[in-house]
Amino acid sequence: MTAVDNTSVVLxxxxxxxxxxxxxxxxxxxxxxxxxxxxxxxxxxxxxHPFDLAFAxxxxxxxxxxxxxxxxxxxxxxxxxxxxxxxxTGG
Amino acid sequence: xxxxxxxxxxxxxAEMARLTASDTAIGGVALxxxxxxxxxxxxxxxxxxxxxxxxxxxxxLERIEAEAxxxxxxxxxxxxxxxxxxxxxxxxxxxxxxxSHRQNAFAAAEFLMxxxxxxxxxxxxEVLASGEARWVDARESDDMAAAAWESAQG
Numbered sequence: 001m002t003a004v005d006n007t008s009v010v011l012x013x014x015x016x017x018x019x020x021x022x023x024x025x026x027x028x029x030x031x032x033x034x035x036x037x038x039x040x041x042x043x044x045x046x047x048x049h050p051f052d053l054a055f056a057x058x059x060x061x062x063x064x065x066x067x068x069x070x071x072x073x074x075x076x077x078x079x080x081x082x083x084x085x086x087x088x089t090g091g
Numbered sequence: 092x093x094x095x096x097x098x099x100x101x102x103x104x105a106e107m108a109r110l111t112a113s114d115t116a117i118g119g120v121a122l123x124x125x126x127x128x129x130x131x132x133x134x135x136x137x138x139x140x141x142x143x144x145x146x147x148x149x150x151x152l153e154r155i156e157a158e159a160x161x162x163x164x165x166x167x168x169x170x171x172x173x174x175x176x177x178x179x180x181x182x183x184x185x186x187x188x189x190x191s192h193r194q195n196a197f198a199a200a201e202f203l204m205x206x207x208x209x210x211x212x213x214x215x216x217e218v219l220a221s222g223e224a225r226w227v228d229a230r231e232s233d234d235m236a237a238a239a240w241e242s243a244q245g
Contacts (some may be wrong), residue, residue: 014144014212015216017131018142036234064144064212067144073096083144083212085144085212086214087229088210088213088214089208089213089214089215089226089227089229090141090143090171090211091125091183091204091213
């Protein structure tokens, strides 16, 4: 298997990102040029409505790869499930 | 050591008794309960709904708990966090930290809350008495509290 293949990933959305996209989750095959979390955040709004609105401010969006927080520079190569959400507000 | 995410309320006395029953080396138990306030930014609150990320939430709480155990020699701990729709006065979160000495129990409980508030994937949505619904914004002060532990020794 090469570092970047065409296997699909599950994208999940929480809180206002779930409401704005209208999706709990979806399975997508990402373009091969998407390598990092930051690439993915830049790609999302290019998918058109409603992703352009939901991802208008990518700096306000947090990302988790397979249930672990990830920074914008982190590689997504091995991720099976990628989640998008606003900063957390529990407790 | 335990973490639990639940729609149900918790019984503080029962949880504490269960946690401390088998360990008489425990000298101090610090306990924090977070509750739903009846107001939000000066406006009357009708209810609060908590959403979370099943799977990641438990994993993150376990990571936070393990870190508290390592830093403060916690001998027993518990994090219970409620999800779903809650009313003013309802309990949201219970944190219990047990240690040989009170300083570690206090510090561990505070550490658990500070990290939980910035790392565990929970989101609050407020419904005001006026009917307006809005997602709660993260607070910079919570990030600063967690960052202070990063720079602290441990």
